[in-house]
Amino acid sequence: MLKKKDKYIVAVAGATGAVGNEMINILEERNFPVEKLILLASERSEGKTLSFRRKETNINVLDKDSFNGVDIALFSAGASRSLEFAPIAAKSGAVVIDNSSAFRMAPDVPLVVPEVNPHAIKRHKGIIANPNCSTIQMVVALKPLHDAARIKRIIVTTFQSTSGTGKKAMDELLEQTKAILNFQDVKCEVYPHQIAFNCLPHIDVFLDNGYTKEEMKMVNETRKIMEDDSIKITATTVRVPVFRGHSESVNIETEKKLTPNEARAILSAAPGVIVYDDPSRNIYPLPVDATGKDEVYVGRIRQDESVRNGLNLWIVSDNLRKGAALNAIQIAEYLIRG
Numbered sequence: 001m002l003k004k005k006d007k008y009i010v011a012v013a014g015a016t017g018a019v020g021n022e023m024i025n026i027l028e029e030r031n032f033p034v035e036k037l038i039l040l041a042s043e044r045s046e047g048k049t050l051s052f053r054r055k056e057t058n059i060n061v062l063d064k065d066s067f068n069g070v071d072i073a074l075f076s077a078g079a080s081r082s083l084e085f086a087p088i089a090a091k092s093g094a095v096v097i098d099n100s101s102a103f104r105m106a107p108d109v110p111l112v113v114p115e116v117n118p119h120a121i122k123r124h125k126g127i128i129a130n131p132n133c134s135t136i137q138m139v140v141a142l143k144p145l146h147d148a149a150r151i152k153r154i155i156v157t158t159f160q161s162t163s164g165t166g167k168k169a170m171d172e173l174l175e176q177t178k179a180i181l182n183f184q185d186v187k188c189e190v191y192p193h194q195i196a197f198n199c200l201p202h203i204d205v206f207l208d209n210g211y212t213k214e215e216m217k218m219v220n221e222t223r224k225i226m227e228d229d230s231i232k233i234t235a236t237t238v239r240v241p242v243f244r245g246h247s248e249s250v251n252i253e254t255e256k257k258l259t260p261n262e263a264r265a266i267l268s269a270a271p272g273v274i275v276y277d278d279p280s281r282n283i284y285p286l287p288v289d290a291t292g293k294d295e296v297y298v299g300r301i302r303q304d305e306s307v308r309n310g311l312n313l314w315i316v317s318d319n320l321r322k323g324a325a326l327n328a329i330q331i332a333e334y335l336i337r338g
């Protein structure tokens with residue numbers, strides 16, 4: 001359990017990554033009560049520094065002794081590092097907020113989106129899981145509609161940016177784009193196929209049922225966060241040549257009828273959501289507009305005319321912020337409020 005203090009010792013594991021970097025920015029932006037910030041990464045980053053509150057801070061190598069005295073440990077260095085080091089951090093007294101998929105479906109680990117299930121935070125036993133980026137932005141928008149009309153079924157297709165995979169994938173998109181525009185051959189190292197000027201219906205690994213792990217995360221994590229196993233969900237997750245910001249086409253079927261205007265009114269009042277929906281002026285959410293923002297943007301709200309009670313929505317958010325770093329720090333803010 002976290003002891004109440006004026007200021008906390010915070011560690012970021014994976015500090016040099018795309019998400020870790022955003023965590024450092026957000027701790028600073030939101031003026032999180034940090035007594036001391038400990039930055040952790042692999043040997044590759046040893047000797048480098050990153051700036052926090054205009055002070056250069058050394059990066060240390062993540063190891064089992066990194067967490068002595070740490071109050072809150074934010075992890076974003078991949079699932080294998082979390083599996084190895086999060087239990088060690090928790091044992092040494094830190095509360096871990098883990099952005100990897102390592103512990104999300106563990107029954108005794110809360111999986112939290114503060115707009116949806118903040119009450120789950122209290123049940124933690126040292127580790128709290130931060131959900132998958134595509135799941136977070138979807139549930140922020142769907143929970144208020146579920147409360148109003150009970151969602152029976154969700155059909156979602158995602159359009160996910162390369163930053164979700166990390167810095168190397170963003171570099172690969174840039175390098176391939178430059179190569180193609182210069183009539184050179186493309187190199188594929190992170191993804192199995194060319195991502196520049198292309199779409200890949202493949203995120204994370206394929207499972208025995210023919211779905212990808214990313215698709216099944218959306219199914220299972222949504223039910224856990226919404227605390228409703230009766231919702232039927234099917235997902236197709238697609239990588240698109242966008243650097244930052246995930247987009248989602250979401251179809252829902254509800255028990256009670258909701259008109260698009262009712263849905264707009266509910267979402268306009270919902271925490272963390274901005275309705276951006278005026279087709280007559282070409283206004284709809286775009287990843288380039290959502291980049292650097294905190295909210296989940298919802299537009300293209302319209303009736304699904306093929307069923308009795310159905311709606312279509314287009315949901316966009318910054319995957320590195322609400323989809324990862326911001327959500328983790330919002331959990332930390334709830335934790336310290338007690």
Ligand code: 25A
Binds near residue numbers: 018076099164
């Ligand atoms: O291990 P996994 O499960 O396969 O996952 C690792 C991947 O997960 C990404 C992460 O992106 C990486 O690609 N990732 C992290 N959180 C994610 C999330 N929520 C996520 N993907 C989706 N959703 P990343 O490259 O942006 O961040 C990696 C961070 O983790 C640190 N790290 C890696 N191995 C570590 C480690 N820290 C401690 N011990 C280890 N063994 C990593 O630190 C970074 O902070 P770093 O010092 O290794 O990174 C410094 C620079 O090196 C580049 N880089 C990363 N991996 C490699 C690499 N360069 C060469 N070869 C590599 N294999 C990084 O781009 C960074 O700039």
Ligand code: L14
Binds near residue numbers: 100131161163165204
């Ligand atoms: O958090 O876009 O489980 O490649 C791992 C794969 C996030 C997205 C997670 C990607 C995902 C990531």
